[in-house]
Amino acid sequence: MSAVPAAPPGGWAEPPFAPGPRGAVLLLSRIGTFCLVELQKLKHDRSELVTRAIQPVLWLVIFGVTFSRIHAIPTGSVPYLDYLAPGIIAQSALFVAIFYGIQIIWERDAGILTKLLVTPTPRTALVAGKAFAAGLRTIAQAVVVLVVSALLGVGLTWNPAKLLGVLVVVVMGAAFFSCLSMTIAGLVLRRERLMGIGQAITMPLFFASNALYPVDVMPEWLRVLSHANPLTYEVAALRGLLIGQPTNYWLDFSALGVAAVAGICTAAALLSRLAR
């Protein structure tokens, strides 16, 4: 059995080697590290926050207001703009996360991924760290949509616990979709291909969910697809939390949790292929 090295080989003032944290502590430490790095990047360049806010605002202000007037979508007693706002939060998070794999391809090309892979970071922890860092980035989008929704008179909850729940849901959804993006990156290996596939799947994911309209009005085949789409559970949980629409939170959170874990494991398994 191997003994753990415990002393420096030479003249370092202190031992260079310590066993370090294990298991859940290590995972949380790495998630915290990658989230911090993401925050630092955002602090140095905030332009992305503004440019990425444009599209969700247009969806709310133009699409939402117009469809509220024509009453084309049956949402019961809930005004359409209120119904739409949680869907747009989920959509803006999806749009950020689905292209997150580009970053990991860039890091591969720049040699950063190689260096990350030889730090004492298990691959699942590396992918989980990046997934939650993507989630952190989407929180900024969610906040913008919440503020714009409030300005448009959407009847949102301001209960702090529920708003915290909203952030958790957004982060879990982003974790899955960013892992889906990193999985595709591990399969196609090139930025251009990932961009193409990302664009090809974003709108189908969006339309095959309850973000714009209730599942009940969908044709049967689309309804089946929507039940397999994690975005549906994300939107359902957000509607429950923000506008009080009834939902099964156990199902929503379980579906998002299972999807995120499966996404992390799949993307981590393909990381070696990306770094080869």
Place this chain on the structure above:
Amino acid sequence: MTGTLNGAGPAVEIAGLSHRFGEHVAVDDLDLTVQRGECFGLLGPNGAGKTTTLRVLNTQYPPQSGSVRVFGLDVRSRAMAVRRLLGYVPQQLSIEGALTGRENVTWFARLFDVPRRERADRVAGVLATVDLTEAADRLASTYSGGMVRRLELAQALVNRPALLVLDEPTVGLDPVARDSIWDRVADMQRRYRMTVLLTTHYMQEADALCDRIALMHRGRLRASGSPAELKAALAPDASLEDVFRHHTGESLLPTEKGEKGALRDVRSTRRTARRMG
């Protein structure tokens, strides 16, 4: 076998290592030993298998056959423990330009679990060692090529590695910046008795810096020894470049079998040189 930093065994032991990419044999039955505290140069033309060897050694690729031990630790079964002993500077420029120099180093201090109470001092210390204190809070995207390489060196040193692995760390740098990197590597090695394993294409620098050298060609070890021994074995007035040519022939041109690896390396090297300006 017992893995220990206190023991007297070699820093690196590679025995019968082979590594393939499909049909292409990148490393072919390589045996290599790096002693503790020495500066060891791994030389060879593009596609010789140097980078693949380093990537098996640093746990990025699991060994396909043969064994690789770092301070007695098997890289296959003790990968996480091996990683804690290494500092690594890859061939490509590998800093995050959207972060400051200090943030780049702190990032790696966190990934190596440097305790919070000493993290800031440790980061400041390595930044001072590579003479980047004044530029530490500037975005790394504003750094010159030489500064970027020094920042990478700081990242690689922040965990106080027992083995520093440098894969062509001076590619694309002007002579002054190259000297600056090698001076610091030599200084760190002297001060902390670190083991240094490096690859380079600059024979003069390898001659001046390395205690021992191994020449690889087409995945195989062709010669090894101190620069003086290798030169004396060829001719009384031979240079290390003569030794290189003698053992590798015209191998700087892509070979039929090694073409893919060689071209990939060349492309990567050129990209790095271009980014260095």
